[in-house]
Amino acid sequence: MKFAEIQGERFEAQPGSSGYCPVCGDSVIAKCGEHKAWHWAHRGVRNCDPWWEPETEWHRNWKNCFPAHWQEIIRKSEGGEKHIADVMTERGVVLEFQHSALRREERDAREAYYKNMVWVVDGIRRIRDRPHFFKSLGPGKIVAANPMTVGLSAKGSALVRDWGSSSVPVFFDFGDVAQPEDAMHFAKPILWALKPQSPPELAIFTPITKTSFCAFFAEGRPYETFDISAALQRLGLAPASPPPPPPPSNRDALREHFARALNARARRRF
Ligand SMILES: [Zn+2]
Structure with a gap:
């Protein structure tokens, strides 16, 4: 702690x-x-707290993106069960930074307990996750160009298999250092945002900048995304197919915002 x-x-x-x-x-x-x-x-x-995991430098760096009085907030359920949320924003959104492996049942339990939450997952804990993810990227996987949105199969990525069914937004952090073999390069450190409850055969991701992730939760500013329409036109490529419609439930305002960010602008363009 x-x-x-x-x-x-x-x-x-x-x-x-x-x-x-x-x-x-x-x-x-x-x-x-x-x-x-x-x-x-x-x-x-x-x-x-059985949900507490040994804190790494990665955890500490993420928590420190937010004010100290938002960090390590004790949440108590109606039944008296207490857990420490890594960060809770002024709007009551819990941010959990997950480095260790997490069993499906425990992930579901935490999502049910906190309800209004998102995950940030350390994508470089397992050595193969990052190369598998970036290998599966490419122009053929782009389903919308503005903002850039990709559809990835869970077949090629254990990380996508592990988190694809999450009911809340998940953000993968693959570190700030690009590798020469990466299929895509970005000028700024990014997170890959996984759309909640993507269909298992096609997990929908969009890259957002890390600074805009923090600004979104701290100040409500929109995510900074990437428009790659012009680059695709120069290559004579068009996005593969539009992303599937957002989930029917709109009870969760955060989920609704997330679905809009992924889909609305793309629908206008295509
Ligand atoms: Zn204690």
């Missing part, structure tokens, strides 16, 4: 200090080594 409570206030770990876990109230001690980001740990081996 980044924050523990001391006399009712949240503090970051400092060498030699101790505090209290905001979930269970047990005492926690500061771990301030050279290799891992300074954090708080329970005195026992177990963490009281």
Whole structure:
């Protein structure tokens, strides 16, 4: 954990200090080594929140894109079950940064618990995920040019198989360093946004800039996407087919926004 409570206030770990876990109230001690980001740990081996995963530098960097008072927010269900949300925005949207593998049942449980949430998934934890994803990209996979939207089969990507059925928006983070063999290159660090409940045979993605992801959740500014219409025309290529219609449910405002961002502009153009 980044924050523990001391006399009712949240503090970051400092060498030699101790505090209290905001979930269970047990005492926690500061771990301030050279290799891992300074954090708080329970005195026992177990963490009281079974959903908590060991925090990496990747987690910490993502959390720090948002104000400190949005980070590590305790959410309590009606039944009294408590969990720590990585980030919760002022509008009540939970952002979960997922590095470790997650079983389908646990993912479903978290989506049901938080409801209004999105995932940011570390796409470079497994060595093959990034090359498989980028290998499957290419002009033939483009289903709309503005904003750029691709349709990928789950067959070639374990990551798409793992997350394609998620009921909330998922954003894949493949790191900021482009590789020479990448089928597509971008001028800015990006996330690949997976449309919720894409059909299993065609997961729908659009690239958005990381800075616009943060600005969207912090300030409500729209995602910065990419218009590749002109580039495709120069190559004599047209998008393969329009993306499928958005899911029928529009109860979730976030999901609705996401579907609009992916589809509305594309429908106008094609
Ligand atoms: Zn605890």
